[in-house]
Amino acid sequence: MDVRLGVDIGGTFTDVVLETPAGLTSTKVLTTYAAPEDAIIEGMNRVCAQAGVQTSAIEQIIHGTTLATNALIERRGARTALITTEGFRDVIEMRTESRFEQYDLNLRLPDPLLPRNQRLTLRERIDAGGEVLIPLDPAAIEALADQIDEAGYESVAIGLLHSYLNDSHERQIAEVLARRLPQVTLSLSSEVSPQMREYERFNTTIANAYIKPLMKSYLGRLEGRLAEQGAACPIFLMHSGGGIISLDSAAEFPVRLVESGPAGGAVFAAHIGARHGLDRVLSFDMGGTTAKICLIKNQTPKTARVFEVARTYRFKKGSGMPISIPVIDMVEIGAGGGSLAHVDALQQIRVGPESAGSEPGPACYGRGGTRPAVTDADLVQGKLDPDNFAGGSIRLDEAASRAALESELGAPLGLDALEAAFGLTEVVDENMSNAARVHAVENGEDLSDYTMIAFGGAAPLHAARLSEKLGIRRCLIPPGAGVGSAIGFLRAPFSFEATRSVYVEFSAFDAGLVADTLAELRTEATDFVRSCDAHAPIEAEYKVYMRYRGQGWEIPVILTAQQAASPDMETLKALFEADYTTLFGRTVAGLEIEATVWAVNASTPTPPVETLPPLMAAAGSSVDVAGTGATRDIFDAALGQTLRAAVVPRDALATGDRLAGPAAIFEDETTVIVPTSRRATIQPDGCIDLSAEEEG
Secondary structure (H helix, E strand, O other), rough: OOEEEEEEOOOEEEEEEEEEOOOOEEEEEEOOOOHHHHHHHHHHHHHHHHOOOOOHHHEEEEEEOOOOHHHHHOOOOEEEEEEEEEEOOHHHEEEEEEOOOOOOOOOOOOOOOOOOEEEHHHEEEEEOOEEEEEEEHHHHHHHHHHHHHOOOOOOOEEEEOOOOOOHHHHHHHHHHHHHHOOEEEEHHHHHHHOOOHHHHHHHHHHHHHHHHHHHHHHHHHHHHHHOOOOOOOOEEOOOOOOOEEEEHHHHHHHHHHOOHHHHHHHHHHHHHHHHOOEEEEEEEEEEOOOEEEEEOOOOOOOOEOOOEEOOOOOOOOOEEEOOOEEOOOOOOOOOOOOOOEEEOEEEEEEEEEOOOOOOOOOOHHOOOOOOEHHHHHHHHHOOOOOEEEEEHHHOOOOOHHHHHHHHHHHHHHHOOOHHHHHHHHHHHHHHHHHHHHHHHHHHHHHHHOOOEEEEEHHHHHHHHHHHHHHOOOEEEOOOOOHHHHHHHHOOOEEEEEEEEEEEEEHHHHHHHHHHHHHHHHHHHHHHHHHOOOOOOOOOOEEEEEEEEEEOOOOEEEEEEOOOOOHOOOOHHHHHHHHHHHHOOOOOOOOEEEEEEEEEEEEEOOOOOOOOOOOOHHHOOOOOOOOOOEEEEEEEEEOOOOEEEEEEEEEHHOOOOEEEEOOOEEOOOEEEEEOOOOOOEEOOOOOOEEEEHHHOO
């Protein structure tokens, strides 16, 4: 298609990118919380005017949003009921009984999404083999329908024991409720997340039901508003697994949208990595509210099947709401441009997870904010130009930033505004580097071999310092970095991952059962993708989650199409042991191997990416530039001092140009900071290559 629009609603800004045969046109608009579609309409009209394109010329819109995530975090979803098996109403409150902060004697577990009086039960039972032990009583379902109607519930989650093996009871309940209460939306666990482990499955189904009316309403309004503006084209949504689904599918399974924005960023980084022939990439996405870090190997982001939303305890793993859906595996912390800082009881600077967002925003926005945010610290250190922030659409007030820093941080700690700003950014950069180290260790990776790709409005400001802390010698800042996730939407394939729990012991391996399961999953996933694109070829990726008997969690093992069609126990065992050794350094002799979950991801193929030749400075292709003569004082954290730095517009640099730090390279959506330890080289595709100075 010739004209496409990518839209990413973030916590602070809504990013809009228009793709035409002439290239990309982008803008950032402050997110409008009360009616998010307003910012989309404003951004669409703005980029269309800049590109000289009518809105009616847009042929496709790809959208990602934080609305689903925010609704779960802020507990502002629909009035929802859970229907579950008698005796299991408290599963979501009992959780897994793990203590995510082992030595905190006052540890408080997060409240479940639904209180106990909204968790209803029916007498029925299906056993672990999928056989009916206690049949459903139709009269009991009718009585429960009356109860739901009288209580005024808007949405119902249906999650029964072992329904991932036999969904007949869930469907029987759904048929009665659909007939009796057509105004109530329904979510079945056998459709939303047909996997073992009741806590994760029930929680995912409840989350889907909780946000379903909200998302259906929003997506309907958005479709209508866009049509009014002349953009009456197909709208697709980015899902958490890194692919695109239809508007109808997104409205039916909104829980799959919880990480749609960050997923687009990972796709964007993978695309840039492929263009540069990089097999090991650390994706660093820092926006207004959070920072996301993802490992990308062989141009493919790492994926998982469980993700935590709304972590309540310093973004600590285990303190959130587990959502069992296919998702790009990344670590997310409360470190963005709007993250607020304070001094704790130990007289230490703490940053995030609370964010100023766009309303009121950091103190420098002049919209009523009085507490210092990361953006305020960046401004005081000279990293931002107050007259050219967000393309000049927002005039930053440095005096307000200084006042906020001195009041909240400086006064308690005896620091001036610059020292407080330095302390704030060092804390947030160290938080991000620690998160990256832990994520790498958990995945058995050494970051010194990785290249960082940084994007998002705030990432280019912090990428070089983060690289210094992590020992990463090369960092790429791609064109359009400030709106990277929205560009990633335009690079993503249509895709859907179908999963199913089928327990297989390798001592009694049934090749026919495995082959049939994978074939059925492929058909399910393929049919889903066909509903979005009826003619494109479809590829399939096969995956099985395996473990040693007695272990609590599995590891994913990738299968080829041939291995899926003709599964062989010894081949699967060898693949599992190789992956297990990569992660843990050894196998466990004498233990039975078992498989628990099978998955097939169907997707349309992505266009081949042409690998760029490396830029060889030694061959004379690079030219040193001194900038345009403009300079300003910028604080260099590694040296702990303010230096006079060159200030250069990005569009003034050509392929092969080199710029030694300290320097600032600015564009409408972000600014790239080049410290003294780095040298910036412009690559043929416009990427700014920040490399350690000694590498030239």
